[in-house]
Amino acid sequence: METSGLDIMMQAVFWGMVGLTVAGAWIAVFPRNILYNVLGLALALTGIGALFVCLGSPFIGLMQLLIYVGAVCIAIVFAIMLSRPMHLEVPPWPPSKLAMGVVASTVFFVAAVSLALKTDWTPSPDRVSDTSLWSVEKIGEALLTRYELVFEVISLVLLVAIIGAVITAGFSRRLSP
Amino acid sequence: MNNLSTYLIISALLFSLGLQGILLRRNLIGMLISVELLLNAANLNFMAFNRFLNADPVAGQVIALFVMGLAAAEAAIGLSIILALFRTMHSINIERAQKLRG
Amino acid sequence: MGAFLGDPILLATVLGTNLPFISMAAVLLFTAPNPALSSKISVAAIAAGAVCSIFLLAVLHGGSPVVYRTLWFNSGNLDISFGYYLDSLSLLMLAIVGVIACLVQIYSLGYMAGDPGYSRYFAFQSLFAWAMMNMVVAGSLIQLFIFWEMVGLASYFLIGFYYEKWSASQAGKKAFVMNRVGDVGFFLGLIWLLIGFGSLGIPELNHAADANALPQGLLTVSALLIFCGVVGKSAQFPLLTWLPDAMEGPTPVSALLHSATMVAAGVYMFGRIFPFFAASPDAMAVALAIGTVTMLLSSTMAMVTYDLKQVWAYSTVSQLGMMVMALAAGGYFAGVFHLTTHAGFKALLFLCSGIFIHQFHTNDMRIIGKQGGRRLVIPMACIAVGALALSGVFPFSGFFSKEAVLAVLAAQPSRIWLAAGLLGAVMTAYYSFRLIFHILLPRGGIEEKRHDAHAHRYHEHEGERRGYIFWAMAIPVIVLAGVTLALGFFEHPIEHFLVNSNTVQPALHPAHGTGAQVDGGGAPLTIMGISAGLFGILLAWFEYGRKGADRKGFLSYFPAIWKLFDSRWFLDAFYRRSLDLFVYGGLTNLFTRNDRRVIDGGIDGICFFTESGGRLFSFLQSGMLQYNLLLMVLAVGGAVLYLLM
Numbered sequence: 001m002e003t004s005g006l007d008i009m010m011q012a013v014f015w016g017m018v019g020l021t022v023a024g025a026w027i028a029v030f031p032r033n034i035l036y037n038v039l040g041l042a043l044a045l046t047g048i049g050a051l052f053v054c055l056g057s058p059f060i061g062l063m064q065l066l067i068y069v070g071a072v073c074i075a076i077v078f079a080i081m082l083s084r085p086m087h088l089e090v091p092p093w094p095p096s097k098l099a100m101g102v103v104a105s106t107v108f109f110v111a112a113v114s115l116a117l118k119t120d121w122t123p124s125p126d127r128v129s130d131t132s133l134w135s136v137e138k139i140g141e142a143l144l145t146r147y148e149l150v151f152e153v154i155s156l157v158l159l160v161a162i163i164g165a166v167i168t169a170g171f172s173r174r175l176s177p
Numbered sequence: 178m179n180n181l182s183t184y185l186i187i188s189a190l191l192f193s194l195g196l197q198g199i200l201l202r203r204n205l206i207g208m209l210i211s212v213e214l215l216l217n218a219a220n221l222n223f224m225a226f227n228r229f230l231n232a233d234p235v236a237g238q239v240i241a242l243f244v245m246g247l248a249a250a251e252a253a254i255g256l257s258i259i260l261a262l263f264r265t266m267h268s269i270n271i272e273r274a275q276k277l278r279g
Numbered sequence: 280m281g282a283f284l285g286d287p288i289l290l291a292t293v294l295g296t297n298l299p300f301i302s303m304a305a306v307l308l309f310t311a312p313n314p315a316l317s318s319k320i321s322v323a324a325i326a327a328g329a330v331c332s333i334f335l336l337a338v339l340h341g342g343s344p345v346v347y348r349t350l351w352f353n354s355g356n357l358d359i360s361f362g363y364y365l366d367s368l369s370l371l372m373l374a375i376v377g378v379i380a381c382l383v384q385i386y387s388l389g390y391m392a393g394d395p396g397y398s399r400y401f402a403f404q405s406l407f408a409w410a411m412m413n414m415v416v417a418g419s420l421i422q423l424f425i426f427w428e429m430v431g432l433a434s435y436f437l438i439g440f441y442y443e444k445w446s447a448s449q450a451g452k453k454a455f456v457m458n459r460v461g462d463v464g465f466f467l468g469l470i471w472l473l474i475g476f477g478s479l480g481i482p483e484l485n486h487a488a489d490a491n492a493l494p495q496g497l498l499t500v501s502a503l504l505i506f507c508g509v510v511g512k513s514a515q516f517p518l519l520t521w522l523p524d525a526m527e528g529p530t531p532v533s534a535l536l537h538s539a540t541m542v543a544a545g546v547y548m549f550g551r552i553f554p555f556f557a558a559s560p561d562a563m564a565v566a567l568a569i570g571t572v573t574m575l576l577s578s579t580m581a582m583v584t585y586d587l588k589q590v591w592a593y594s595t596v597s598q599l600g601m602m603v604m605a606l607a608a609g610g611y612f613a614g615v616f617h618l619t620t621h622a623g624f625k626a627l628l629f630l631c632s633g634i635f636i637h638q639f640h641t642n643d644m645r646i647i648g649k650q651g652g653r654r655l656v657i658p659m660a661c662i663a664v665g666a667l668a669l670s671g672v673f674p675f676s677g678f679f680s681k682e683a684v685l686a687v688l689a690a691q692p693s694r695i696w697l698a699a700g701l702l703g704a705v706m707t708a709y710y711s712f713r714l715i716f717h718i719l720l721p722r723g724g725i726e727e728k729r730h731d732a733h734a735h736r737y738h739e740h741e742g743e744r745r746g747y748i749f750w751a752m753a754i755p756v757i758v759l760a761g762v763t764l765a766l767g768f769f770e771h772p773i774e775h776f777l778v779n780s781n782t783v784q785p786a787l788h789p790a791h792g793t794g795a796q797v798d799g800g801g802a803p804l805t806i807m808g809i810s811a812g813l814f815g816i817l818l819a820w821f822e823y824g825r826k827g828a829d830r831k832g833f834l835s836y837f838p839a840i841w842k843l844f845d846s847r848w849f850l851d852a853f854y855r856r857s858l859d860l861f862v863y864g865g866l867t868n869l870f871t872r873n874d875r876r877v878i879d880g881g882i883d884g885i886c887f888f889t890e891s892g893g894r895l896f897s898f899l900q901s902g903m904l905q906y907n908l909l910l911m912v913l914a915v916g917g918a919v920l921y922l923l924m
Contacts, residue, residue, distance in 0.1 A: 018187055025191050028210050029198035041210045044191070048217050052241075055184070055228045060241050067245045072213060072252045079256040080206055083263040093201055097905075101200035104909050107916035109193035114923050116185035124232035139242075142235040150239075154246045161250030169257035196912055200905050 014054055021047030034080055042073045059136045184225035191218035209255045216248045288338060289347055292363050295331025296412040298324040303405035306398055314397035318388055321401035325381045325408050332377035336370045346482060348418055362418035364481050367777050368615060372415045372547050375622045376540050380408045382755035383535040386630055389751030390531050390637055400440060407433035411540055420469055420479040430541055431458045437532040438525045450524035457521040461511015468504025481551060488558040502562035513545030513599045516573040520850050522596050526588040530633030533588055538595040538625040543618050546602045550615050563607045570603030571699045576848055578706035583844045586642045587632045590714050595625055597703060601684055610687030612774050617684050620676035620766055624668035627759035631662035634752050644714050648721030657753050661760040666715050668763045670708035671812040679767035685808050701811045708815025716823035
């Protein structure tokens with residue numbers, strides 16, 4: 001495959017996004033200040049949104065920004081403010097726990113990577129590579145026809161979650177002993 | 178860049194970092210953040226499979242959307258649990274929430 | 280239902296055999312607190328049963344066998360059917376059971392009066408009557424076996440009726456266990472037969488045996504195994520010692536179960552599948568030998584005991600042995616006829632003894648004699664009738680049946696069986712009249728004073744009630760005495776009924792040993808039989824009856840033999856010893872060890888393991904989410920890696 005300048009730029013952008021994601025994830029996990037974590041999460045989610053765009057689905061990328069960065073991260077910031085945990089600067093992790101976590105996640109990482117590399121991924125034979133099918137209209141149509149039941153179930157789940165959240169957070173004073 | 182394995186490895190890396198966070202953090206909010214990372218890693222996998230393998234390209238995107246919806250619900254519930262826990266225990270340190278200790 | 284009601288035979292069979300069960304259920308469930316009502320229900324039910332059985336006997340007299348049968352279940356190619364088989368033998372036996380059970384229950388109204396377990400007693404009596412009647416009419420061996428076991432259960436309940444008495448509960452257990460020993464063999468025989476022949480229907484089996492359709496090996500093995508059941512139930516050697524112990528039960532129970540009907544069930548079953556047994560000469564030879572040994576052994580035991588009921592118990596065993604001998608010698612009619620007459624006169628003997636026991640509160644014949652047993656004229660006369668019948672004296676029923684048995688034995692090629700039979704007859708007469716003379720002619724006269732006091736009490740205080748009780752007991756006794764006197768003259772009608780109406784069973788007409796042989800056997804045999812009985816009676820008279828007799832018995836000159844007979848030939852000691860040695864010493868020890876070491880140790884080990892495992896895992900179950908997650912992740916990762924390798 002011939003590498004043009006555009007390709008090189010695209011590649012640079014892609015790897016830049018990958019780096020952004022991984023760095024954001026790193027920040028979201030390791031620093032002990034909770035506010036840094038949230039900001040790192042926002043960074044990582046943005047990078048993942050960019051990767052979605054690279055995967056050919058700008059709609060999902062936008063939704064990622066909207067839902068995750070715009071809603072979930074803001075909600076987490078609110079939770080931090082309400083529960084004031086950031087003043088309670090935690091002591092460093094005990095080495096044993098750190099070691100265990102590292103070992104477990106390394107094992108998992110190795111397992112997942114080897115799974116990804118060893119499997120012989122074959123595309124579906126009747127796969128359509130027509131990118132016009134990736135449009136928002138198609139998604140909307142599918143959501144309201146073929147996936148309608150799932151759509152309604154997920155809205156029900158969201159409703160239940162909201163009511164549950166209100167109950168748990170709002171009435172827990174009354175419910176708890 | 179544009180092959181499946183790259184995305185899968187990135188996703189595995191994100192997932193492992195999320196796991197690390199879940200296993201390490203004492204702060205419930207920190208754990209919640211890590212769970213978000215895990216979900217996104219899974220989402221990335223869905224989108225990658227959708228892009229490279231799947232017959233109907235709509236399905237993967239729809240599933241990603243649903244995962245986002247579930248993540249939102251999970252975040253809402255998780256955060257309210259955090260608030261409730263903070264009220265009753267005046268702490269969100271997961272290591273102190275040991276009422277299930279055997 | 281319409282067909283059911285429209286068929287009086289089926290209706291009578293079902294009703295007659297099952298009413299006692301209803302009465303048992305009613306008594307146990309509802310009327311137990313009201314003894315009078317309970318006894319009335321029970322007696323009414325068994326009276327209905329007796330009427331039904333006599334009705335059946337009258338209606339089906341001389342006809343061919345009636346078979347009712349429905350499929351119970353089938354498994355593979357085995358069809359297990361359930362139904363009734365009414366032929367002459369079962370009709371006769373049904374009538375015997377019904378009538379004697381009815382008489383005994385009427386008798387019990389008096390005998391058991393005032394007993395705290397009155398309702399319970401009648402419930403168990405009804406249970407017995409139900410099981411026994413159903414056993415008699417059973418159409419297949421498996422059905423017969425089921426009710427056979429029910430009869431054993433009822434026997435256990437009734438032997439251990441005075442369960443607060445240690446010896447009674449022990450006797451119940453002993454009877455139960457010894458019966459089971461025999462029944463195991465019976466059941467194995469049934470299974471063997473079922474596998475080899477494929478059906479347990481009684482008519483099929485007899486037909487096949489008649490037609491020589493059964494291979495000889497199968498026949499002999501299964502016949503011998505089934506004969507084990509006879510040995511257990513009819514108290515044959517070597518399982519004979521439970522029956523004397525079973526006398527711990529109330530006397531009417533002894534009369535009904537342990538002499539007249541239940542123990543005769545073994546003989547009945549022998550007769551039921553007689554063609555089957557007859558087809559196997561080896562099994563018949565074994566049965567003949569066992570019957571002979573049983574008869575002689577138990578007669579000797581009866582010669583030394585002073586316990587009224589024990590004498591009759593040993594006598595029952597010996598008469599059962601005689602029936603088995605008769606059947607095993609090929610005398611179908613002789614065996615069954617002896618069973619019939621024996622049921623009558625042995626019930627009579629027991630019921631009379633029961634009156635004495637009830638009156639004098641002792642089982643010892645010497646004490647009863649001294650306290651004036653002979654003043655009770657009715658039972659005294661009736662017991663004499665019974666004893667004469669048992670000894671085989673002419674006009675009484677025992678004479679005819681014993682002659683028939685001796686005729687069958689005489690037809691055997693070897694003379695030894697006849698000799699044994701005659702010896703048994705002598706001993707039978709001897710011990711019967713030893714008992715009679717003890718009561719009738721007590722040594723040193725009657726102790727008048729005690730008797731007067733007794734009679735005083737008897738007449739003045741409890742007059743009417745005692746009168747009711749006495750007559751409730753006396754009437755059945757008189758009826759039975761009448762039957763004993765009359766039954767013998769019906770030998771030929773019964774023989775005709777039993778043998779000739781059974782056109783389907785040619786094996787019942789063997790070349791040797793039916794009743795025809797009685798006439799053919801001729802006068803010498805009759806004279807031998809009568810003289811054997813008379814010799815026994817004279818011997819008893821010489822030793823116990825005549826004035827100045829030393830009343831010791833010739834056996835007392837041989838203390839060793841006396842001791843041998845008195846301790847039942849050490850059979851019980853042998854059982855006890857072998858029980859101690861093998862069961863308690865060997866198996867029990869082994870099981871105890873197994874229990875202590877293996878099972879207890881195992882449980883302890885499991886407990887220890889569980890506890891320490893719990894401790895181990897409770898360390899993991901710290902309530903800390905992250906450790907749980909850690910393990911989970913490690914497990915999943917490890918599994919993936921393992922599968923990829």
